[in-house]
Amino acid sequence: MVISFIHFLFLLFFGGLGAVQDECTDKRCRQDGPAIRSPFRLKDSHPDHCGYPGFDLSCTQNGDTVIELPLSVKASVKEIDYKFQLIHIYDLLGCLPQQIRNLNLSASPFQLQENYFNFTLINCSSAKSGLYELTPLPCLSGPGYQVYAIPSGYYLYWLPLFSCSKMYNILSVPYQIFDQKYDLQLHWSIPVCGKCESQGKYCRWKDNGSKHETECFKQHAAGASKRLKVTGVILGPSLLALTIIFTLYCVHISHKLKKEDEVKIEKFLEDYRALKPARYSYADVKKITSQFKDKLGQGGYGTVFKGKLSNDILVAVKVLNNSKGNGEEFINEVGIIGRIHHFNVVRLVGYCADGFKRALIYEFLPNDSLEKFTSVENCKNHSLGWEKLQDIALGIAKGIEYLHQGCDQRILHFDIKPSNILLDHNFDPKIADFGQAKLCSKEQSVVSMTVARGTKGYIAPEVFSRNFGNVSYKSDIYSFGMLLLEIVGGKKNIDVRAQNTSEVYFPEWIYNCLDQGEELGIQIEKEGDMKIVKKLTIVGLWCIQWYPVDRPSMKIVIQMLEGNGDTLSLPPNPFANSNPMTSSAINHGRSFLRELSVISEID
Known part of the structure; x- marks a missing residue:
């Protein structure tokens, strides 16, 4: 009896695993249609547990993939970007300008990605x-x-x-709704499956019976599922009674889950409404921060307080200092970050513009900023492993790439530095502080500037002197390179100044060490760490080349960070000759980008 029971559990576990995964595998309405998988489900094909509420798709007789939005607005689905959590819709069934009057996305898990x-x-x-x-x-x-x-x-x-x-x-x-050839983009924030997709894995619900949390998993090979099916067919007749019992049990669990789903959907909609950027009065701000009780930090543009919305969502409230002439910063933050959504960009929950009193309300990120883990002094008390630091660097790069290429207009941040990189509960990075950011056309990449922007030590040479080249998105790449080198420099266990009585510039010192094959003197804890250190260093040195045309684009930077680093070569020495009037430094390393023309910035 015991042996039979164990045998049943064995078949139940492994057979059930194969069946569930087979039930939730990718499906398409036609061969060239978008793949449909979690958090989406295909009606009449996927079971309910394969998808998230509101993510149901269906097929037309012509094989088109269709999503139904609130109030019976239907749209055809052209593409689903699971990594960046975007769904591209087009050719809405019927007349969109007429249907759009009824569209209310507040009751939907999706948001329009374009400007409004x-x-x-x-x-x-x-x-x-x-x-x-x-x-x-x-x-x-x-x-x-x-x-x-x-x-x-x-x-x-x-x-x-x-x-x-x-x-x-x-x-x-968005104005694009009137252009029938244009694809509209919808973004979803919950559930978060983009991280799994970026790792080449799939996303599914954790079976913990509490709330809809996701986890990553690898899809099992088709051969293993087939072998499990064959085993089930052979032993099926003798397990028919057990199958009926198991089916009844599943029906009971499914009914229970549906009841829980109703409660969770209501909670999700409540949270979703709270996370949309909203306008608050100054009285609201004081209430949210409990009369500015919990101070998180202070900067040149204002003070940051910890707060809580009515539904217990934690936020960080930045009260701007009106004596600093912060009108432009306020407009930048609300106008730029309030309309973009990316996993590696901090989310603006709301804002306050009550007379001369202004405040910005962001999602609360509990692990402070990257600066806490990069400076030599802080690294003594706070430390992250090299693998996590590499993941953080890659996340920042993806966020910058989104700002440069993923929006309707290119966004130049101009203040990339560790203190403007915030870390969530999983130490995933989010780019913050868009007070000095600028917009420019995607067709042209360069902006004209009358005043230098940024923080000393991270500002690209061309921002100070046009003799080095034009100001463009390559200026952000220089700042990112300095950030990478600061990550490496914060972990050094030797004093580079001990070799000379004068101040030694760390980027130049570490370049010379790599060039001459010397030890870097960096703290490592396990095998493979030094490989990561060298990769981050080489990528950082490529990014801080004096001339913008010699720096890689962020897309290439991401490729270098995602690689194993074995094929990376040391760039030309950016410190050998920094005189912009010489021609020797101008003629090397031009493989990344052509010359750019100057345009005016968009205010």
Whole structure:
């Protein structure tokens, strides 16, 4: 009897594992359609436990993948980016400008990724040519009349239109909804599966019976699942009774989980509403911070306090100092970070603009900033292993790459440094403090600047002198390189100044050590750490080349950090000749980027 029971448990465990994984494997509506897996589920194909509430997809008769948004707004799905948690939708079924009036994403786990604007739809019997060329909306227009979308607030007499009447307003939508060829992007924050996907793994729910937490796992080979199925077929007749019992048990558990899901969905929607950037009064700020009771830190632009929203979400409240002329910083933070969402960029929960009193409310990150783990003094009391430091460096690089390439407009941060890299409960990095950031067009990469931006020690040479080149996104890459070298320098266990009575520049010292094959004198704890140290150092030295054209793009930096480092070569010595008037330094290392033209920054 005992042996039979153990045999049953063995088959139940391994057979059930194979069955569940087979049930939740990737599915597609057609061969070239997007792969559908957790947190999404395909209706009538995946069981309920394979997906997250609100992430149901379905197939049309033509094989299109369709998602249904709140209030019966349906859209075709072109692509799902599981790594960056984005879903690209297009060709909405029906007329989008008409359907969008009913769309309310507050009850959805998704957010529009693009910038938001207000539009007014007008119906005109005719139009005349003029300074503006307006394109009518085909799905709303008809014989003898045309329907146009114009930004709300425009005066009609500015436009070349007559015999027009207002239809209705469409609020808080990206302008791309009126372009049928453009893909809209929706972003989801919960559940967090992007980290698993970036590791080449899949995401699933933890079976802990408390709340929907995710974990990463590797998909089992198809051959193993097939062998389990064959075993089940052979032993199936003798286990029929046990299968029925097991099925009844699963039905009971499924019913229980559905009840729990209802409670969890309500909690999720409550939290989701709280995490959307919202405007607060100064009285609200005082209440959130308990009258500014718990001070976290202070900087040149203001003081940061720990706070709590009404639903127990912890936040960090940055109360700006109005004597520092912080109007531009406030506009930058709200206008830039308030509309972007990335795992490695800090999230803006809300803001306060109450007269002269201004504050910014961010998600609370409990492990302080990277500066705590990089300076020599702090490293004595706080230490992270080299593998984790490598993961942090890679996360920062991915965040910068998103700012440079992942948004409608390129975002240049101009103040990348350890104190502006915050760490969450898992020590995952998030880029913060966009007070000195600038926007520029994605078609052109360079900005003109009249005043140097950034922090001494991290500012690229071209920001001080145009003799080194134009200011561009390569300026952020220089700052990132200095950050990498500070990570390495904070772990050194020798005094580089002991060799000379004068101050020794650490980046130049470590370059000479690598170039001459000398010991780096860096603290290592286990085998393989020195390999990581050398990789971070070489990547950092590539990033701090004097001339922007000699620095790699962030995409190449990510590739170097993700590699094993064996193929990395030491860059040309950036300290051999820093005179911008010489030509020797200009002619080497031009393989990364062509010359860039100057454009004006977008305020």
